[in-house]
Amino acid sequence: MIELYKINKLYESKKESFQALKNINLKIKDQEILGVVGYSGAGKSTLVRLINGLIKPSCGQIIIDGTSIHALKQEDLNRMRYDISMIFQHFNLVSNLNVYDNIKLALSIKKYPKEDIDHRIHEVLDLVGLVDKKHRYPKELSGGEKQRVGIARAISNRPKYLLCDEATSALDQKTAYDIVQLLKTIHKQTKITIVFISHQMEIVKDLCERVVVMDEGRIIEDQPTKNLFVSPKNSITKKLIKQVIDEPVHLKNKNYYELIYAHDNVDDSLLSYAIKTYQIDVNIVYAKTLTINTEMIGYLYLEITGEHIDQAINYLREKDIEVRKYA
Numbered sequence: 001m002i003e004l005y006k007i008n009k010l011y012e013s014k015k016e017s018f019q020a021l022k023n024i025n026l027k028i029k030d031q032e033i034l035g036v037v038g039y040s041g042a043g044k045s046t047l048v049r050l051i052n053g054l055i056k057p058s059c060g061q062i063i064i065d066g067t068s069i070h071a072l073k074q075e076d077l078n079r080m081r082y083d084i085s086m087i088f089q090h091f092n093l094v095s096n097l098n099v100y101d102n103i104k105l106a107l108s109i110k111k112y113p114k115e116d117i118d119h120r121i122h123e124v125l126d127l128v129g130l131v132d133k134k135h136r137y138p139k140e141l142s143g144g145e146k147q148r149v150g151i152a153r154a155i156s157n158r159p160k161y162l163l164c165d166e167a168t169s170a171l172d173q174k175t176a177y178d179i180v181q182l183l184k185t186i187h188k189q190t191k192i193t194i195v196f197i198s199h200q201m202e203i204v205k206d207l208c209e210r211v212v213v214m215d216e217g218r219i220i221e222d223q224p225t226k227n228l229f230v231s232p233k234n235s236i237t238k239k240l241i242k243q244v245i246d247e248p249v250h251l252k253n254k255n256y257y258e259l260i261y262a263h264d265n266v267d268d269s270l271l272s273y274a275i276k277t278y279q280i281d282v283n284i285v286y287a288k289t290l291t292i293n294t295e296m297i298g299y300l301y302l303e304i305t306g307e308h309i310d311q312a313i314n315y316l317r318e319k320d321i322e323v324r325k326y327a
Contacts, residue, residue: 002028002051002161002193007060009046009217020046022217024060030160033187033194035208035225037201037240042214044197048163051195052084053077065160082110085154089166091146093138093153099125100134103153110157124152127189128182144175148182155186162186164196168203176200180207201240205229205292213237226292230260231322245299248286256285256303257313260322263289263296270319271300278315280306301326 007024010017021043028034036044049055050062053069062069069080093102103121112120125131128148138146147167154162164183168176180203187194198204204211204225211228213221213236220234232238259271275282286301304312313323 001030001065002026002195003061003063004050005061005063007050007057007062009043009050009055010058020217021050021057024217024219026212026219026222028193028195030193031187031191032210033183033196033208035204035211036195036197036214037199037204037211038214038236039199039240041216043217044199044214045165046217047214048086048165048195048197051161052086052163053081082157083160084163085157085159085161086163086165087147087150087154087167089169091138091143091150091170093146093149095138098135098137099130099141099149102138102149103156106153107156112157120156124156127155127186128152142175143171144178147171147175147179151179151182151186155190155192158190159192161193161195164194164198166198167196168198168200176203177206183207202244205244205290209293213240226262226295226297229290229292229297230262245288245290248301256301256326258322258324258326259298259300259302259316261298261320263298266298266319266321270316270321274312274315278306278308278312280304280309280312 004024004026007021008019009021010019024047036047038044046055050057056070064080067080069077072080094105097105100121103124104117107117107120121134122131125134128151130145130148130152133141133145138149141149168179171179183194184207186192196204196208208225211221211223211225212219213228213234215234215236221228221232221237228237229241232241271282274280281304283303284300285303288299290297290299306312316323
């Protein structure tokens with residue numbers, strides 16, 4: 001488990017100071033896939049660099065598997081890092097080494113048993129689907145293939161934790177989706193804990209079991225992924241989600257309502273019942289369904305007229321449907 005207690009990070013110079021993280025409290029459970037999302041400058045990358053010990057907090061504690069990492073001597077800190085690997089937005093491959101040797105270098109640095117290195121390289125290349133590209137150099141690979149090499153290299157030492165810093169941001173949508181599916185497969189096979197840093201909510205929803213939302217150095221929301229999409233609490237979270245559902249901006253400032261619900265919790269006949277019982281008229285002006293892992297979330301944008309609108313809305317809310325005025 002990774003635990004962060006009252007973490008603050010202040011950058012200071014002669015001209016100015018900047019507080020990148022403010023009173024961060026976070027627990028990352030073993031074997032979970034945690035998403036950390038937010039706009040640029042929210043503090044996401046600073047957070048991940050603190051976890052792997054690349055930088056130190058100004059105050060607070062980071063505890064990994066019961067050990068406060070900043071109380072460690074450098075040698076012990078380096079040894080602890082063997083359990084933590086990273087993949088990056090721009091792949092960070094060594095350009096003059098081929099695929100095989102890029103992975104071999106990482107294993108050698110982490111003192112993997114020499115007699116097992118060749119077998120392990122072929123094992124991880126098979127997992128990421130690149131055995132046939134082992135003699136290729138980075139310049140001969142596509143962006144998706146480079147990231148697969150980065151993933152193979154990161155998991156080659158069998159780490160306990162995998163930190164992904166904007167790992168899909170440089171990829172097109174289809175390739176990013178393929179990388180997400182690969183990470184899911186790796187997680188299923190190895191039970192590795194994944195911390196996925198991103199500003200792409202559409203990627204996070206497909207991969208992560210739980211999502212932390214950051215803004216201006218603070219954690220402003222922390223929920224299971226489905227709950228976050230059904231019932232976001234913070235305005236920043238709502239903005240991030242509306243980018244995924246293609247927010248119908250043409251409806252703003254009109255008398256419309258937004259309904260959000262999980263398909264497995266809601267009977268499709270509820271709206272029909274509300275129309276008949278409370279004598280309201282409903283015009284569906286926009287609809288969207290999202291898949292959150294294996295679950296479905298529905299978004300309906302309605303124009304509602306009639307004499308008993310409030311009663312109808314209260315009925316829908318009692319049936320686990322989020323209803324709010326859309327403005």
